[in-house]
Amino acid sequence: MSTVASAEAEIQEVVEGLLDAMRRKDVDRVMSFYAKDVVAFDAMGPLRYDGADAYRKAWEDAIGMMTDAFELERTELTVFAGDDVAVAFAVDHMQLGDEEMWLRWTAGLRRIGRAWKIVHEHGSVPMDPRSGKALTDVAP
Amino acid sequence: MSTVASAEAEIQEVVEGLLDAMRRKDVDRVMSFYAKDVVAFDAMGPLRYDGADAYRKAWEDAIGMMTDAFELERTELTVFAGDDVAVAFAVDHMQLGDEEMWLRWTAGLRRIGRAWKIVHEHGSVPMDPRSGKALTDVAP
Numbered sequence: 001m002s003t004v005a006s007a008e009a010e011i012q013e014v015v016e017g018l019l020d021a022m023r024r025k026d027v028d029r030v031m032s033f034y035a036k037d038v039v040a041f042d043a044m045g046p047l048r049y050d051g052a053d054a055y056r057k058a059w060e061d062a063i064g065m066m067t068d069a070f071e072l073e074r075t076e077l078t079v080f081a082g083d084d085v086a087v088a089f090a091v092d093h094m095q096l097g098d099e100e101m102w103l104r105w106t107a108g109l110r111r112i113g114r115a116w117k118i119v120h121e122h123g124s125v126p127m128d129p130r131s132g133k134a135l136t137d138v139a140p
Numbered sequence: 141m142s143t144v145a146s147a148e149a150e151i152q153e154v155v156e157g158l159l160d161a162m163r164r165k166d167v168d169r170v171m172s173f174y175a176k177d178v179v180a181f182d183a184m185g186p187l188r189y190d191g192a193d194a195y196r197k198a199w200e201d202a203i204g205m206m207t208d209a210f211e212l213e214r215t216e217l218t219v220f221a222g223d224d225v226a227v228a229f230a231v232d233h234m235q236l237g238d239e240e241m242w243l244r245w246t247a248g249l250r251r252i253g254r255a256w257k258i259v260h261e262h263g264s265v266p267m268d269p270r271s272g273k274a275l276t277d278v279a280p
Contacts, residue, residue, distance in 0.1 A: 039218065039229065041244035044269050047231060047278045048244065078179065080250055080259060082225030087248030089179065089260050091187060104181035104188065106246050106262040108227030110220055119220060120229050122246040124264030127274035129184050134267030134274045138187045 007081035007116075011088055011109060014116050019074060025063045031056050035110065035117040043103055043123040069097040074105065076140070084111045091140050092123075101125070101136040147221035147256075151228055151249060154256050159214060165203045171196050175250065175257040183243055183263040209237040214245065216280070224251045231280050232263075241265070241276040 014033055021029035031052055040049040042058055049055040077090040085108070092103040108120035126135045154173055161169035171192055180189040182198055189195040217230040225248070232243040248260035266275045 041229070041246065041264065041266075043264075043267060045266055047242055047266060047280050078260075080225050080248060082222035085220050085222030085225045085227060087225060087227055087260055089181070089248070089262070102187055104262060104264075106181065106248070106260065108220060108229070108246070108248070120218075120227055120246065122229070122244060122262045122264065124181065124183075124244075124262065125267055126181075126185055126187060127183060127265055127267075127276075132274055132276070134272055136267075136272070140187055 003083065004081055007083070007086060007111075008079045011079045011081055011086050011116055012077070014109065014118070015074065015077060015079075015088060015090075015107075018118075019072065022063065022066075022072065025066065027056065027059055027063055030059050030063075033118055034121075035112060035119045038118060039120050041122040041124070043125060065096075067096065069095070071095040081109075085109070086116065102139055143223065144221055147223070147226060147251075148219045151219045151221055151226050151256055152217070154249065154258070155214065155217060155219075155228060155230075155247075158258075159212065162203065162206075162212065165206065167196065167200055167203055170199050170203075173258055174261075175252060175259045178258060179260050181262040181264070183265060205236075207236065209235070211235040225249070226251075226256065242279055 018033045034052050036052050038052055040055045073093045074090045079088045089106040092105050094101045104124050106122040107118045109116045110119050128135055158173045174192050176192050178192055180195045213233045214230045219228045227248055229246040232245050234241040244264050246262040247258050249256045250259050268275055
């Protein structure tokens, strides 16, 4: 396996590990995938979170809202990896009881020591400029 | 200058070139910064654009709406570059007459031949989950 193919496989493991930690509501494990100085553009809430401490609070709130009816599927994952920097993106399908939502997800990763860490994350739904509404129901 | 520092400088040039092309309403030059197979998650409109041909139409529409009162400033640009893959992100301030808007911008780039091309772009505003509104006025 080439270095790049191996890096892409490692990043797929990060993505799956993060989803697994979220489903188990394990905030410590969720945060283990982020760099200390991560900058996050989250789908909800403020314009940006600076650093893992601020982002951890957002994760605690999000996980607090996840009932047993919560499901998240990350589809169409694409990864571009170099030696030390990588980009991953996907389309997420979230279900919370009867409500469902499609989101776009992007992550920037760096190899820090032996592990890949998310240094930047961007989640969103598109908006309708005419109504000013967030479009949560646009399916791929 | 190290290879990484030089790559980061090259990517800053891409970002500035893209903004300059947009201000000049030069769609061909705008598109020259994107890879043919770019996947874009745009702030408005559909969930994703697949490929430069589809994304070009969105750029033509966007540039068609830019009057002389349009201004865009890309602030707080951060770049992480490896040898062949890079991530850039920033907060954009858009002004169109009296209306202003803050957006988040993320790009994934690959070195293709000698040039860095944007292979993935993600622009958005956050949403308010209670009102379902897109939050266009959240300042940094």
